[in-house]
Amino acid sequence: AQTVTQSQPEMSVQEAETVTLSCTYDTSESDYYLFWYKQPPSRQMILVIRQEAYKQQNATENRFSVNFQKAAKSFSLKISDSQLGDAAMYFCAYRSEDGNKLVFGAGTILRVKS
Amino acid sequence: DAGVIQSPRHEVTEMGQEVTLRCKPISGHNSLFWYRQTMMRGLELLIYFNNNVPIDDSGMPEDRFSAKMPNASFSTLKIQPSEPRDSAVYFCASSTRYSPLHFGNGTRLTVT
Numbered sequence A: 001a002q003t004v005t006q007s008q009p010e011m012s013v014q015e016a017e018t019v020t021l022s023c024t025y026d027t028s029e030s031d032y033y034l035f036w037y038k039q040p041p042s043r044q045m046i047l048v049i050r051q052e053a054y055k056q057q058n059a060t061e062n063r064f065s066v067n068f069q070k071a072a073k074s075f076s077l078k079i080s081d082s083q084l085g086d087a088a089m090y091f092c093a094y095r096s097e098d099g100n101k102l103v104f105g106a107g108t109i110l111r112v113k114s
Numbered sequence B: 001d002a003g004v005i006q007s008p009r010h011e012v013t014e015m016g017q018e019v020t021l022r023c024k025p026i027s028g029h030n031s032l033f034w035y036r037q038t039m040m041r042g043l044e045l046l047i048y049f050n051n052n053v054p055i056d057d058s059g060m061p062e063d064r065f066s067a068k069m070p071n072a073s074f075s076t077l078k079i080q081p082s083e084p085r086d087s088a089v090y091f092c093a094s095s096t097r098y099s100p101l102h103f104g105n106g107t108r109l110t111v112t
Helices: none
Strands: A003-005 A010-014 A019-021 A024-026 A032-039 A046-052 A064-069 A074-079 A088-096 A108-113 B005-007 B010-013 B019-024 B031-038 B042-050 B053-056 B065-071 B074-079 B088-095 B107-111
Touching: A003 A088, A010 A019, A019 A108, A024 A074, A032 A064, A032 A074, A046 A064, A046 A074, A074 A088, B005 B088, B010 B019, B019 B088, B019 B107, B031 B074, B042 B065, B042 B074, B053 B065, B074 B088
Parallel strands: A010 A108, B010 B107
Antiparallel strands: A003 A024, A019 A074, A032 A046, A032 A088, A064 A074, A088 A108, B005 B019, B019 B074, B031 B042, B031 B088, B042 B053, B065 B074, B088 B107
8 A cells, every 4th residue: 555654743934935745656657647735724624735656757836846866765845935824734645646645744844934 | 627526524413313515526637536634543434436337445444434426526425324533534536547637625424
């Protein structure tokens, strides 16, 4: 079974600085999808960024980018120019190629200091 | 597109009562997922449906939990009888095969 590990329970970053959240996963599949979701105190689950395993190019969405290392099974999220509104719980997630299931990591709480 | 709609947003009930949570997925999405979120266990997949058919319910905690999807636009998660340890936030999410999951706003259930 696939597993997702987020080894950082909590991270802090100064406003306008850059922070990287770590995620590793375990799978025997060659094709799959990876996601980062953000959950602010409102408890909404908001999609931040997605990466298809067959794409070598790292996904980027404005201030958010990923470092996808397929061989190492690593999928980190980099947030540049951090803003107060980025403070939230961030979840890394894995979805198999057949589309069934979405496995989440335990989450990382990100605090942004002004 | 109204997104995934869950109701109620909050539910407070007494132990032993029946609880029904409702979900309307995004039109055109053929997969529907029910998750439970707690501090201790994080986000747990309870059950998911493809084309209204339950595919994997191995995450359903016990027989007190049941889920149905009578048509493509509606699903329910029922707990009968409810217990205090069922207190959690329950999320419904929908997707197509290749799209990210779109989540509802969740139902916060408190069982006293």
